[in-house]
Amino acid sequence: MNSEQHLLIATTNPNKLREIRGLMADVPVVLHSLAELPPVTEPDETGATFADNARLKARYYSDHLARSGVAWAASALTVAEDSGLVIDALDGEPGVRSARFLSEDATYAERFDEIYRRLARRTDAPRSARFVCALTAMRGRDVVFETTGIVDGEIAPEPAGTRGFGYDPIFLFPAYGRTLAQVDDEEKRRVAHRGHAFRALAGWLRGT
Numbered sequence: 001m002n003s004e005q006h007l008l009i010a011t012t013n014p015n016k017l018r019e020i021r022g023l024m025a026d027v028p029v030v031l032h033s034l035a036e037l038p039p040v041t042e043p044d045e046t047g048a049t050f051a052d053n054a055r056l057k058a059r060y061y062s063d064h065l066a067r068s069g070v071a072w073a074a075s076a077l078t079v080a081e082d083s084g085l086v087i088d089a090l091d092g093e094p095g096v097r098s099a100r101f102l103s104e105d106a107t108y109a110e111r112f113d114e115i116y117r118r119l120a121r122r123t124d125a126p127r128s129a130r131f132v133c134a135l136t137a138m139r140g141r142d143v144v145f146e147t148t149g150i151v152d153g154e155i156a157p158e159p160a161g162t163r164g165f166g167y168d169p170i171f172l173f174p175a176y177g178r179t180l181a182q183v184d185d186e187e188k189r190r191v192a193h194r195g196h197a198f199r200a201l202a203g204w205l206r207g208t
Contacts, residue, residue: 005029005205006072007137008037010061010080015165016194023189023198027205030072034061037068045082050096050134051148053082058136058143066140077144079201083133083193085167087155089125090118098167112159112170119155127154131171133193135201145204149196153180164188 043060047053057080084098094101137145159169161181168181189195
């Protein structure tokens with residue numbers, strides 16, 4: 001792999017960027033974020049699956065990169081991911097709408113309250129859940145790599161922990177006996193859905 005390989009990580013979420021930089025730290029790539037490009041509106045995430053949305057976002061931001069005029073655009077890969085929480089007792093919700101569950105402006109505390117309200121009406125249902133991360137890498141208009149990372153767990157009895165972000169405080173990882181908001185960064189990267197997906201990308205990049 002060319003040591004000057006550039007990757008545009010198609011997110012403005014600082015927590016995701018920090019996590020991804022940690023996962024890609026030993027790969028000889030130059031990481032860029034959307035903050036380095038001219039502003040652009042976010043695409044409508046209309047896909048029925050995480051993979052659909054990852055492809056949609058990768059294509060959208062790859063086109064934006066091509067129009068941006070930045071020096072490294074021609075050689076860059078655009079990497080987009082779509083991730084979320086799937087709860088079996090809620091028929092897969094919040095699923096692909098995880099970031100927009102209830103509304104785009106809802107706080108995670110409000111989302112947690114609603115999830116626990118719904119679960120309280122289904123006391124006999126299992127509390128099994130999983131985080132899913134679908135990832136797509138594109139060069140120009142061509143999909144060059146795709147993968148999906150999954151971590152299985154269950155919904156915690158109540159939110160716990162101040163680390164992590166998003167739904168981490170309600171996601172209990174049984175092998176740790178803690179939520180993903182109660183573990184340190186390295187423990188989370190080792191098992192989390194985004195960790196699985198980006199380690200697969202890193203392995204692919206090392207072999208190219």
